[in-house]
Amino acid sequence: xxxxxxxxxxxTRRQILEMLKEKDMTAGDIADAFTISKxxxxxxxxxxxxxxxxxxxxxxxxxxxxxxxxxFDELIGWVIGLSEKKSAKKKTTKSK
Amino acid sequence: xxxxxxxxxxxTRRQILEMLKEKDMTAGDIADAFTISKxxxxxxxxxxxxxxxxxxxxxxxxxxxxxxxxxFDELIGWVIGLSEKKSAKKKTTKSK
DNA sequence: TGTATAATTAGACAAACATCTAAATATTAT
DNA sequence: ATAATATTTAGATGTTTGTCTAATTATACA
Numbered sequence: 001x002x003x004x005x006x007x008x009x010x011x012t013r014r015q016i017l018e019m020l021k022e023k024d025m026t027a028g029d030i031a032d033a034f035t036i037s038k039x040x041x042x043x044x045x046x047x048x049x050x051x052x053x054x055x056x057x058x059x060x061x062x063x064x065x066x067x068x069x070x071x072f073d074e075l076i077g078w079v080i081g082l083s084e085k086k087s088a089k090k091k092t093t094k095s096k
Numbered sequence: 097x098x099x100x101x102x103x104x105x106x107x108t109r110r111q112i113l114e115m116l117k118e119k120d121m122t123a124g125d126i127a128d129a130f131t132i133s134k135x136x137x138x139x140x141x142x143x144x145x146x147x148x149x150x151x152x153x154x155x156x157x158x159x160x161x162x163x164x165x166x167x168f169d170e171l172i173g174w175v176i177g178l179s180e181k182k183s184a185k186k187k188t189t190k191s192k
Numbered sequence: 193t194g195t196a197t198a199a200t201t202a203g204a205c206a207a208a209c210a211t212c213t214a215a216a217t218a219t220t221a222t
Numbered sequence: 223a224t225a226a227t228a229t230t231t232a233g234a235t236g237t238t239t240g241t242c243t244a245a246t247t248a249t250a251c252a
Contacts, residue, residue: 002107009105010240011098021178027199040241042200061198061249069179079172082117083165106210123229136211138230157219157228 001078004071007051012036013044017053020067027056027063097174100167103147108132109140113149116163123159 007013016030031041045065048054052071057064103109112126127137141161144150148167153160 005101005105005110006239009101012240014101017178021180028197031199036240037242038199039201039243043240046200058199058248063199067178072175072179075175076172079168079175082113082163083168084117108210124227127229132210133212134229135213135231139210142230154218154229159229 001074003047003051004053004075007047007053010044010047012041013048016041016044016048017067020054020065024064024066027065030065097170099143099147100149100171103143103149106140106143108137109144112137112140112144113163116150116161120160120162123161126161 012034015034019025019030019033027042027045028038030045031038034041045054045056049056052068054065055068057066108130111130115121115126115129123138123141124134126141127134130137141150141152144161145152148164150161151164153162
């Protein structure tokens with residue numbers, strides 16, 4: 001959960017996710033979309049991978065990155081959990 | 097959006113949100129739940145307020161903090177937007 | 193086998209961040 | 223008015239983070 005929020009707390013990384021939403025891309029193609037250096041992008045991709053937000057597959061000399069949407073379930077679950085505020089307080093005891 | 101992700105990228109701040117989910121609390125009560133200093137908690141509360149995740153109301157000499165769930169809609173919208181991956185690509189042109 | 197291309201790793205550096213103590217502000221009570 | 227309590231602001235400090243260049247690893251091609 002920590003690595004997830006950390007990964008999302010950066011505009012470059014969020015932009016990468018939005019690019020990958022459209023189509024899979026190689027590390028080089030992703031880097032070309034930005035003005036920052038390739039190693040920096042590589043580092044961003046590493047953090048996204050650690051958070052399980054992307055999956056990387058080596059294809060010959062290239063590495064193809066794709067969005068992993070499964071993590072979003074966890075994120076949405078967390079947000080919804082918080083949204084269920086104190087209003088309409090439920091008993092913890094099971095109702096018969 | 098940036099301030100939102102930044103605010104969520106800290107375990108202490110997320111824990112504060114979960115406490116406020118249960119009930120409103122004063123700054124002091126929140127600080128008492130942690131081992132870190134009051135000024136540090138005050139700073140965390142400031143970031144949460146900047147992100148609109150909490151609302152603060154001064155009540156006499158106390159400041160009562162409460163969770164603001166409206167921002168979660170925006171967050172969930174963002175996540176769902178990303179989840180709608182490339183599969184089943186839709187035309188941008190309106191269907192008649 | 194050597195060279196070009198793709199990507200990552202290593203190490204350095206400045207900016208941002210979490211934390212602290214001390215001081216300031218605001219409110220309540222004596 | 224003075225003292226006590228609640229909270230924030232100011233300023234300092236160590237750590238984490240984003241970025242860079244240079245070097246390394248791995249694959250493809252000629």
